[in-house]
Amino acid sequence: MEKMYRFAERFDGVGGSEIRKIFGLLGVPGMISFAGGNPSPELFPASTIADISEQVLSDEGRSVLQYGGTMGIPQLIDVLKEKNKGLMKEDDDLIVLSGSSQGIDFLARTMVEKGDVVLAESPSFLGALQTFRLADADVKTVPLCGDGPDIGVLEEKIKQYSPKFFYTIPTFQNPSGITMSAEKRKQVYEMCKRYGVLILEDDPYAELRYEGEPLPSIKSMDDCGLVCKLSSFSKTISPGLRVGYAVANREIIAKFNLLKQGADVHTSNLSQAIVLKFLQRGHYDDHVEMLCNTYKEHRDAMLRAIDMxxxxxxxxxxxxxxxxxxVTLPEEMNARKLFDACVLEKVAFVSGSPFFAEGGHENTLRMNFSMPGLKEIDAGVDRMSKVMRQYEYLTK
Amino acid sequence: MEKMYRFAERFDGVGGSEIRKIFGLLGVPGMISFAGGNPSPELFPASTIADISEQVLSDEGRSVLQYGGTMGIPQLIDVLKEKNKGLMKEDDDLIVLSGSSQGIDFLARTMVEKGDVVLAESPSFLGALQTFRLADADVKTVPLCGDGPDIGVLEEKIKQYSPKFFYTIPTFQNPSGITMSAEKRKQVYEMCKRYGVLILEDDPYAELRYEGEPLPSIKSMDDCGLVCKLSSFSKTISPGLRVGYAVANREIIAKFNLLKQGADVHTSNLSQAIVLKFLQRGHYDDHVEMLCNTYKEHRDAMLRAIDMxxxxxxxxxxxxxxxxxxVTLPEEMNARKLFDACVLEKVAFVSGSPFFAEGGHENTLRMNFSMPGLKEIDAGVDRMSKVMRQYEYLTK
Known part of the structure; x- marks a missing residue:
């Protein structure tokens, strides 16, 4: 049927996440998947949440089931401000979001007019890259070194493009796993401040630290309202509840409030109330500690198997x-071809190229260790290794 | 502090909902409020939902607490498709949304480039008008008659502006309470089809019918994929859960899917699972019948008091x-002045002017009858009447 209307140009060439498309393959029986980025469902505090949910609805059903304020449930806002008092400045405010992804969308719509440039790390989170494009931004990139973005290139791109903001995932970055060093955090902040470029600091993984000392959030260095920091409970409590939050200068949060009135009015009160009680009852720290202990075993198992x-x-x-x-393969190996061969052997990962806004890097791939069990990790890495060793034969 | 950056132009002149600002006044002890648009919290099925929530988390915690698909929980999609089989066409699809407001935002972002015109009824839902402006649309209006939009003006504005879509709330419209007649629904559809203008049919109140025969949804007449219909459980189950959905041509829903990946990835799985079980267990029809019986008493009480x-x-x-x-006051009365005088007498409503995208109509106001109890309705209308009778004295 011929359409009588035309969609906005921003969709031209945006086809949806390549990664989401491969998820269909992962249901094949016996498939070992290192492809997702999901927390382990076995570690969800389901019975605690069932108990909290029942109590919250019985005791406070009238308010939880009613419309709520756009900023979030006031008590949750208070608890989150307390949790973030080390980095919030006097001019800062906090808004609860339906997952921290919503903050990526909101900052883009707060700042970007058609054709404005947004700088992102290369590689970076696919969902964010798509969101920036759908907000009419022109995405330019700064390559990651082992300790964070290349500062020389950052300055060069800022001078060249006057970007509206720089998007960074400073800790245990998705997809690269790279963490920006303390020194580099300072350099990035000072560089962006010098040129008046906002920083979108997306930090959902920071609490999942298995060794080494925590590093200061870039937001903690912010003395002029230049950093918008996003945090999430998706990796620590549950992604299915969709609760995250943003801390930023109150003028930015005021724009987020306006956008959220139209986006979803407010985040599900039940989800918010569950997170609130989970924090208030003191479950959070113990739960995150348990996650770290368990994921550390997974990481260690994957590294051990890869080493071997x-x-x-x-x-x-x-x-x-x-x-x-x-993972970086030799130049002559192609991760998409490797993927196709691996899927036949019932092991999956995601190839790295889609994470690079400007393409290329066909010899890279990402492996997740939170979802698969310890035995699966060993068996899956073994299968991948066998395919790698027979790469030329299997992909010709 | 001098800001080093500039927000996108779309925020210029957008100050947030005037109605939301008055909600602070409503906490005054003894205040009777006809101002909100909320369902009655006493009627929420809180204990049923508490029970469902506990069960869902205990039985299906691993999937409910995990990331879900962007379109929604598959079983919920199936149940909603069945519920809407009378109006879905072969080329249509359905996506679960975080409240139907999200669909207003998504259609605007799917269709509008800066400066494109969106047509809305006059008066119309304030949240939608704000959303259109924040999507860079130029909002033009078509006045409502007693049986729906003025068809002559609709054609004139379509010819003049080539709008991207026409936004209508056909049933028990917010704020006017007007319902578009069956004949006019046909005329509106045919007119929009003639000129290739999409229709955004926002229908959250349709099931709250206290008398008269249900009218066909405009979507049910759609033979060329021109109508996007939004439905919501906010008025029938609970607004706090944030669950609605859109039915439209699959190409439109595919764009919604892309936008939703960035907006919030998916609607809270717990909220979706609660709505699903509430429908599956057969609570829904009885609950809506109970709501209709109760709200009818409220409406009758308000009309009786107003008559008197x-x-x-x-x-x-x-x-x-x-x-x-x-309510339409005599031309010489001003609803904002009446509001200020009424608040001193502890009764509140919302003045009508903000609902008109082009302003004016200072002598109109909206009264809500779902939130206040029957005695409050009688007392509040009595108070308003006394202020009206002393209007000249109280507002001079």
Missing amino acids: YFPDNIAYTRPQGGLFIW | YFPDNIAYTRPQGGLFIW
Whole structure:
């Protein structure tokens, strides 16, 4: 049927996440998947949440089931402000979001007019790249080194494009697992301040640290309202509840409030109330500690298997936290071809190229260790290694 | 502090909902409020939902607390498609939304480029008008008659502006309470089809009908994928859960899917699962019947009090459903001044002017009858009437 209307130009060439498309393959029986970025469902505090949910609805059903304020449930806002008092400044405010992804969308719509440039790390979170494009932004990138973005290139791109903001995932970055060093956090902040470029600091993985000392949030250095920081309970309590929040200068949060009135009026009160009680009852710290202990075992198992099985010409990161290991194949190997061959052997990952806004890097891939069990990790890495060793034969 | 950055132009002149600002006044002890648009919290099925929530989390915690698909929980989608089989066409699809407001935002972002015109009824839902402006649309209006939009003006504005879509709330409209007649629904559809203008049919109140026969949805007439219909459980189950959905041509829903990946990834799984079980267990029809019986008593009480107490020169609607009565004062009375005087007498409503995208109509106001109890309705209308009778004295 011929359409009588035309969609806005912003959709031209935006086809949806390549990663989401492969999820269909993962239902095949026996498939070991390192492809997702999900927390382990076995570790969800389901019975605690069932108990909290029942209590909240019985005791406060009239308010939880009614419309709420756009900023969030006041008591939750208070608890989150207390949790973030080390980095919030006098001019800052806090808004509860339906997952921190909503904050990526909101900052883009707050700042970007058609054709404005947004700077992102290369590689970066696919969902954010798509969101920026759908907000009419022109995405330019700054390559990541082992300790964070290349500062020289950052300055060059800022001078060249006058970007509206720089998007960074400083801790256990998705997809690369790279963590920006303390020194580099300072350099990035000072550089952006010098040129008046906002920073969108997306930090959902910071609490999943398995070794080493926590690093200061870039927001904690902010003395002129230049950093918007996003945090999430998706990786620590549950992604299915969709609760995150933003801390930023109150003028920015006021714009988020206006956008949220139209976006979803407010985040589900029940989800907010569950997170609130989970924090108030003191479950949170113990739960995150348990997650860290368990994910550390997963990470260690994956690194041990990779050390043991992968051919010597494969490079990979050894992250101190987060959910991902980033793998660089020899130049002559192609991760998409490797993927196709691996799927036949019932092991999956995601190829790295889609994470690069400007393409290329066909020899990279991302492996997740939070979802698969310890035995699956060992068996899956073994399968991948066998395919790698027979790469030329299997992909010709 | 001098800001180093500039917000996108779309925020210029957008100050947030005037109605939201008055909600602070409503906490004054003894205040009777006809101002909100909320369902009655006493009627929420809190204990049923508490029970469902506990069960869902205990039985299906692993999937409910995990990330879900962007379109919604598959079983919920199936149940909603079944519920809407009378109006869905072969080329249509359905997506679960975080309240139907999200669909207003998504259609605007799917269709509008900066400066494109969106047509809305005059008066119309304030949140939608703000959303259109924040999507860079130029909002033009078509006045409402007693049976729906003025068809002559609709054609004129379509010819003049080539709008991207026409936004209508056909049943028990917010704020006017007006319902578009069956004949006019056909005329509106045919007119929009003739000129290739999409229709955004926002229908959250349709099931709250207290008398008269249900009218066909405009979507049910759609033979060329021109109508996007939004439905919501906010008025029938609970607004705090934030669950609604859109039915439209699959190409439109595909764009919604892309936008939703960035907006909030998916609607809270717990909220979706609660709505699903509430429908599956057969609570829904009985609950809506109970709501209709109760709200009918509220509407009847308000109309009876208005008939009895209001001065003769005040005109008002007699809606067959929904949550609102729309009042037109004599030209010389100003609803904002009346509001200020009424608040001192501890009764509140909302003045009508903000609902008109082009302003004016200072002599109109909206009264809600779902929130206040029957005695409050009688007492509040009595108070309003006394202020009206002393209007000149109290406002000079």
